[in-house]
Amino acid sequence: MKKDLKNYSKEHLLFLKKRKINLAIVWALRVGLLLFLLLFWELSTRLGWADPFLTSSPSRILNTIGALYQEGTLFYHIGVTLLETVAGFLVAVAAGCLIALAFWWSDLLRRVLEPYVVVLNALPKIALGPLIIIWFGTGSKAIVFMTIAVGLIVVIMHMLSAFLETDPNKILLLRSMGASKLQILRKLVIPSSLSAFISMLKVAVGMAWIGSIMGEYLVSRAGLGYLIVYGGQVFKLDLVMSATVILCVLAAAMYFLVVLLEKILVKNTDN
Amino acid sequence: MKEKMLSFDDVKLIYHTVRGEVTATQNLTFTVDEGEFVAIIGPSGCGKSTLLSLAAGLLTPSEGKVFCRGTVGYMLQRDELFPWRTIEKNLYLPLEVKKQLSPETKERARALAEKYGLKEFLQSYPSQLSGGMRQRAALIRTLASEPDVLLLDEPFSALDYQTRLNVTRDVSMIIRSEGKTALLITHDISEAISLADRVIVLTNRPARVAHEHPLDFDGETDPLRRRENKQFSAWFELLWKELNA
Ligand SMILES: Nc1ncnc2c1ncn2[C@@H]1O[C@H](COP(=O)(O)OP(=O)(O)OP(=O)(O)O)[C@@H](O)[C@H]1O
Ligand SMILES: [Mg+2]
Numbered sequence: 001m002k003k004d005l006k007n008y009s010k011e012h013l014l015f016l017k018k019r020k021i022n023l024a025i026v027w028a029l030r031v032g033l034l035l036f037l038l039l040f041w042e043l044s045t046r047l048g049w050a051d052p053f054l055t056s057s058p059s060r061i062l063n064t065i066g067a068l069y070q071e072g073t074l075f076y077h078i079g080v081t082l083l084e085t086v087a088g089f090l091v092a093v094a095a096g097c098l099i100a101l102a103f104w105w106s107d108l109l110r111r112v113l114e115p116y117v118v119v120l121n122a123l124p125k126i127a128l129g130p131l132i133i134i135w136f137g138t139g140s141k142a143i144v145f146m147t148i149a150v151g152l153i154v155v156i157m158h159m160l161s162a163f164l165e166t167d168p169n170k171i172l173l174l175r176s177m178g179a180s181k182l183q184i185l186r187k188l189v190i191p192s193s194l195s196a197f198i199s200m201l202k203v204a205v206g207m208a209w210i211g212s213i214m215g216e217y218l219v220s221r222a223g224l225g226y227l228i229v230y231g232g233q234v235f236k237l238d239l240v241m242s243a244t245v246i247l248c249v250l251a252a253a254m255y256f257l258v259v260l261l262e263k264i265l266v267k268n269t270d271n
Numbered sequence: 272m273k274e275k276m277l278s279f280d281d282v283k284l285i286y287h288t289v290r291g292e293v294t295a296t297q298n299l300t301f302t303v304d305e306g307e308f309v310a311i312i313g314p315s316g317c318g319k320s321t322l323l324s325l326a327a328g329l330l331t332p333s334e335g336k337v338f339c340r341g342t343v344g345y346m347l348q349r350d351e352l353f354p355w356r357t358i359e360k361n362l363y364l365p366l367e368v369k370k371q372l373s374p375e376t377k378e379r380a381r382a383l384a385e386k387y388g389l390k391e392f393l394q395s396y397p398s399q400l401s402g403g404m405r406q407r408a409a410l411i412r413t414l415a416s417e418p419d420v421l422l423l424d425e426p427f428s429a430l431d432y433q434t435r436l437n438v439t440r441d442v443s444m445i446i447r448s449e450g451k452t453a454l455l456i457t458h459d460i461s462e463a464i465s466l467a468d469r470v471i472v473l474t475n476r477p478a479r480v481a482h483e484h485p486l487d488f489d490g491e492t493d494p495l496r497r498r499e500n501k502q503f504s505a506w507f508e509l510l511w512k513e514l515n516a
Contacts, residue, residue, distance in 0.1 A: 169351055176327045176345035177368040177416070187367070191355050 056241040064242040078246060081212060081223040084140055085254075088147020089208035093201065095148070096155025103156070104163040104189065105181070121153045125211070129218045143215030143223070150211030151204050158203065162196030163189050198262045205254050209247070224250075275340065276420050276452045277326055278302040282335035283477075284321055295321040297477035299335070303420070303454055308446065310455045310463035312514060313473030319456045322478065323422045326454065341419025348425045350409035352397040358384070358408050359393040365416035380415040387411060387445055403434040410442055414449060421446060421453040427462065439466065440494050447492055460514065464506045465494035472513045482513050 008016075038058045044050045045057040052060060068074035103110035128149060136142035166189045174184050216225025224243045231239030282299040285292050295318035303309045313319050324330045327343045344365070352361045362380045366372045384390060389408055397405055406426060413421060426442070427435045443466050446453050457463050463470045464486065472482040486506065488497050497503060 167351070169347055169349065170353070172324075172329070173345055173347060173351050174368060175329055176343060176422075177365045179368045183368055187364070188353070191353070194355070 054237060056238045060238045061242045061245055064238040065246070068242070077223055077227055077243075078250070080140065080220075081216065081225065081247075082250060084143045084147060084215070084223065085208045085212040085250075088144045088211055089151065089204060091144070092148045092151030092155055092208065093204055096152050096204075097159050097197075099152075100156050100159035100163060101185070103160050105185070110160070117153060117156060121157060125149045126214060126218075132215075133219055138219040138221070140220075142219050143212055146215035146218070147208050147211030150214065151207040154207055155200060155204055158196065158200040159193065162193040162200075166192055194265060198258070198265065201258045201261070202255065205251070205258055209251050209254075213247070273304040273306065275302050275338075276305045276307075277340070277454065278336075278338045279322075279325070280336040280338070282325060282332045282337055284318070284325060284330060285333045286321075294477040296325070296479070298479050301471055301480050301483070303452060305452055306450055308443075308453045308455070308466060308468045309471060310457060310467035310469070311471045311473060312457055312460060312463050312510065313478060314475050314514065315458060317473050317476045318478035319458075319473065320424055322473075323424050323454070323456060326420070326422055339420060342416070343420045343422050344413035344416065344418030346409055346413045346421065346423045346426045348429050350397070350402075350405040352405055352408060352412070354397050357394050357396055358389065358400070361397065361408065362393075362412050362415050364412060369416055371416060376415075379417075380411070383411050383414055384408075387441070401434070402430050403438045406430060406438050407441060410445060414445070414451070419452065421451050423453060423455040425457055426455075428457070428459065436495065443492065443494050460507055460510045461498065461503075462494075464503060464510070465497045470506075470510065472510060481516075484510075 041055070042058045045052040045055060045060075065074065068077070103113070125146065128146070132142045132145055132149075136145050170188055170192075171184055174188055179187070212223075213225040213228075216223045217229055220226040224247050227243040228240050231237065231243065279299050279301050282296055283294065284296045285294050299322070311319060311322065321330065323345070325332060325337050326339055327345060328337075328339065352358070353364065356364070359381070362384060363372060363377060366376050366380065381393065384393060387407065387410075389404070389411060392400055392404060392408070397408070400408065406429075409426070427439050430438055439462060455463070455466060467486055469483065469485045471480055472484075473479065474481045484506070488500050488502060491497055491500065
């Protein structure tokens with residue numbers, strides 16, 4: 001595309017330039033807003049408008065994170081939470097997709113199990129807390145299970161509705177070619193659900209964080225959720241804020257990984 | 272004596288749904304000979320698409336017999352090209368499904384595409400093509416697995432008028448020069464007259480053959496020329512009356 005640049009009309013070049021400027025403005029405002037908020041937060045604690053004991057402040061958060069790092073526990077806690085989240089996320093996505101495929105394959109199975117799925121979806125997973133502790137103990141296993149519980153049903157429902165929405169005319173076309181059910185699945189149903197798969201991943205990432213932090217609130221002795229609960233109990237708001245900020249960064253990073261995956265996968269379809 | 276490619280013998284088809292049963296065709300009898308181009312017109316909802324599904328063996332008749340010699344190729348109202356495949360990969364689809372993908376069959380599909388003006392679009396995605404080009408690609412895809420009978424379900428009705436005339440002409444030319452047997456469903460009387468060797472008029476649901484007319488434009492097969500022929504309007508009037516009887 002770039003090599004055609006000189007073939008563009010003046011008007012189009014102007015259009016491109018305007019777009020670029022526009023984008024730069026948006027980014028400048030985004031970053032500016034963040035800086036402004038941080039500055040305002042910091043100043044209001046310095047000038048005594050807000051009590052840093054209750055609100056913490058950017059500098060105190062940085063110090064806390066620095067201290068955690070020096071203690072050598074920063075990456076330990078991050079690692080624990082990250083591992084639980086990613087493990088739960090991967091299992092929920094893989095199992096959810098497989099179950100959705102099974103439901104697409106067998107009408108009987110789907111019709112029998114659909115009410116169960118609906119009820120499980122409505123159930124607040126936190127209610128499973130005591131059971132999970134009794135079954136899986138108070139370690140990472142319980143947290144991973146909670147993460148799976150929170151994400152699984154959403155993945156199933158999202159993917160199943162995508163599979164079922166496959167264009168009936170395209171199915172008819174494949175059947176007229178003599179395609180087997182497996183061929184219809186592989187050549188049509190799965191590829192046409194790609195964009196639904198990506199949007200499901202975006203939802204599932206959020207679900208995984210909810211699940212793992214919820215799990216850590218319930219049972220854990222390590223991880224970011226644990227730091228937040230512990231910080232709250234001993235009234236160390238700096239610790240609570242620091243862990244929350246780290247969570248924000250991690251959640252955003254995982255989300256952008258999905259977006260990156262989307263770019264790679266969708267690149268070839270042009271649609 | 273030409274051979275029979277497709278025949279319906281007293282065919283009845285009932286759809287069963289929770290709300291009740293719908294008889295889509297009854298006492299439906301007709302044949303299509305090898306190399307013949309037959310158009311079927313009928314009131315909307317009378318059972319035309321059902322008839323094609325029966326011909327393709329996707330539905331089993333409740334009564335009567337459907338006979339089809341050889342393989343079928345289906346072409347639908349919309350092109351149904353897979354948007355995530357290039358045109359070339361779309362052309363290979365029936366070959367893949369039938370496990371006939373080989374350097375020879377691929378070459379044959381590509382040769383068809385080149386012959387009928389799709390060469391430069393082989394590496395494009397369907398969304399980059401115009402409606403007419405896409406429908407043409409859909410036809411080449413149908414032809415790629417060398418079916419014996421083409422089943423066309425209103426393949427032009429989603430196109431705008433100008434494109435439609437051109438694509439109709441191209442498709443007719445391609446089908447005739449490949450010597451294929453074709454069964455075309457349409458609700459457009461002039462399309463039927465301009466394309467077919469024979470027109471079958473169906474009744475309201477349940478569909479049955481109401482009338483049958485061999486069309487002879489003194490061997491003229493070009494749809495646009497047929498439209499200029501003086502027999503054209505006479506046929507149109509007759510079929511219009513029969514369709515609205
Ligand atoms: N899968 C199905 N289950 C139940 N009824 C059906 C089914 N498919 C079609 N029908 C009914 O059978 C009748 C014939 O349908 P068909 O699609 O064959 O008609 P058609 O002539 O192709 O209609 P159109 O002009 O709209 O294309 C219609 O009344 C339709 O409602
Ligand atoms: Mg129809």
